[in-house]
Amino acid sequence: MADNPTKGLADVVAASTALSDIDGKAGRLFYRGYDIHELAGRTSFEETAHLLQHGTLPTRQQLADYGAELVRGRTLGALVEANVAEIAEKQGPMEALRTLVSLTSAEDPDKESNEPEANCRKAARLTAQQPILVARYHAARTGAPLREPDPELSIAANFLLQITGRVPDQRAVDIFDACLVLHADHTMNASTFAARVCAATLSDMHSAIVAAIGTLKGPLHGGANEQVMRTLESIPSDGVARAVRDKLGRGEKIMGFGHRVYKTEDPRATHLRKMSRELGEAGGDDTYYRMSKEMEEVVFAEKGLYPNVDFYAATVYHYLGIPTDLFTPVFSVSRMSGWTAHVIEQHADNRLIRPDSEYIGERDQKWVAIDER
Numbered sequence: 001m002a003d004n005p006t007k008g009l010a011d012v013v014a015a016s017t018a019l020s021d022i023d024g025k026a027g028r029l030f031y032r033g034y035d036i037h038e039l040a041g042r043t044s045f046e047e048t049a050h051l052l053q054h055g056t057l058p059t060r061q062q063l064a065d066y067g068a069e070l071v072r073g074r075t076l077g078a079l080v081e082a083n084v085a086e087i088a089e090k091q092g093p094m095e096a097l098r099t100l101v102s103l104t105s106a107e108d109p110d111k112e113s114n115e116p117e118a119n120c121r122k123a124a125r126l127t128a129q130q131p132i133l134v135a136r137y138h139a140a141r142t143g144a145p146l147r148e149p150d151p152e153l154s155i156a157a158n159f160l161l162q163i164t165g166r167v168p169d170q171r172a173v174d175i176f177d178a179c180l181v182l183h184a185d186h187t188m189n190a191s192t193f194a195a196r197v198c199a200a201t202l203s204d205m206h207s208a209i210v211a212a213i214g215t216l217k218g219p220l221h222g223g224a225n226e227q228v229m230r231t232l233e234s235i236p237s238d239g240v241a242r243a244v245r246d247k248l249g250r251g252e253k254i255m256g257f258g259h260r261v262y263k264t265e266d267p268r269a270t271h272l273r274k275m276s277r278e279l280g281e282a283g284g285d286d287t288y289y290r291m292s293k294e295m296e297e298v299v300f301a302e303k304g305l306y307p308n309v310d311f312y313a314a315t316v317y318h319y320l321g322i323p324t325d326l327f328t329p330v331f332s333v334s335r336m337s338g339w340t341a342h343v344i345e346q347h348a349d350n351r352l353i354r355p356d357s358e359y360i361g362e363r364d365q366k367w368v369a370i371d372e373r
């Protein structure tokens with residue numbers, strides 16, 4: 001039987017959104033009509049989250065108010081504090097985040113409501129909490145003391161401070177902030193779709209976000225950034241071409257390449273490649289950047305595939321001192337802004353999401369008693 005042409009829902013329009021838009025042929029990405037190239041490096045992650053969740057780039061006053069709301073949201077609650085050590089001992093980072101976000105809902109004052117104002121407040125709290133949860137988890141598993149969040153610092157600066165334990169330099173903060181902007185939203189990617197399916201049953205925002213985190217974890221989606229770094233670490237610096245050809249020969253996928261929508265360069269990769277190069281050179285060892293560049297050339301020559309957002313994000317995060325198994329959690333720190341905006345949008349104009357399936361099983365079966373089977 002021929003494959004279902006919409007297998008994996010390829011090209012199926014599953015939702016209407018005013019949040020983001022992709023031109024896959026031209027390699028362009030827009031947040032609420034703003035080209036990502038206009039935003040990255042010029043607009044902070046906080047401004048981007050406001051754009052997604054509230055519909056506009058904020059004025060100075062709106063940014064001050066929203067920023068204050070985000071700073072107030074940097075608390076995790078007693079239930080998280082009571083359980084984080086045991087969770088950190090027993091669960092990997094993405095599993096732990098799934099559990100910890102679920103725990104934060106127990107103490108969320110708006111947990112019962114799907115009203116627009118309550119959803120906006122929850123969106124801000126979830127966006128503020130996610131980086132703190134990642135840092136709290138990391139501190140619990142390493143036993144290192146956790147630096148208090150600094151209310152004067154942005155989400156990007158505070159995260160680098162809490163994860164590395166060092167005050168980051170301004171260029172590192174600017175680069176990481178731009179990474180958060182670049183990962184914030186991406187139309188009907190798998191984790192956002194999962195969040196919208198959950199929200200469309202009129203379930204609550206935290207439930208939708210838990211579904212999204214579980215979906216981002218997989219290596220075909222957000223989990224690819226960690227796998228890119230593991231691949232780079234597993235091959236000798238002068239053996240990139242051979243390693244790629246061997247993997248392809250075994251029918252393996254090369255993590256960080258290919259995309260359902262982009263048929264040309266992913267516009268986010270354009271920025272991340274430059275950042276990787278800059279950080280590698282500034283740190284005095286750009287080996288992983290150079291290996292990535294060679295890998296990009298070999299994969300293109302062999303398969304005609306372009307790097308996606310996860311490919312150069314891996315070396316950027318590595319150069320910023322972020323542990324490899326926190327790369328996908330970092331993705332979730334950014335994407336929280338988009339997921340929550342999608343839940344707000346879904347609840348504002350809802351219809352149950354319930355696609356059809358094509359039945360390919362047996363028909364006309366006759367029931368047989370258990371002893372005669």
Ligand SMILES: CC(=O)SCCNC(=O)CCNC(=O)[C@H](O)C(C)(C)COP(=O)(O)OP(=O)(O)OC[C@H]1O[C@@H](n2cnc3c(N)ncnc32)[C@H](O)[C@@H]1OP(=O)(O)O
Binds near residue numbers: 222252255257259309
């Ligand atoms: C944030 C993100 O989620 S970005 C994506 C992150 N994921 C990865 O980097 C994982 C590696 N990439 C992939 O698995 C895919 O390219 C996906 C999942 C991103 C897109 O998947 P799909 O649109 O379903 O494409 P699909 O997997 O069917 O690939 C089409 C063809 O290209 C090949 N292909 C696609 N990506 C790759 C890859 N990374 N390495 C090798 N071959 C690949 C497939 O084997 C397939 O070949 P075939 O037609 O000969 O069987």
Ligand SMILES: O=C([O-])CC(=O)C(=O)O
Binds near residue numbers: 185187188189308309
């Ligand atoms: O859109 C997708 O399928 C995956 C992706 O690039 C993202 O979520 O950023």
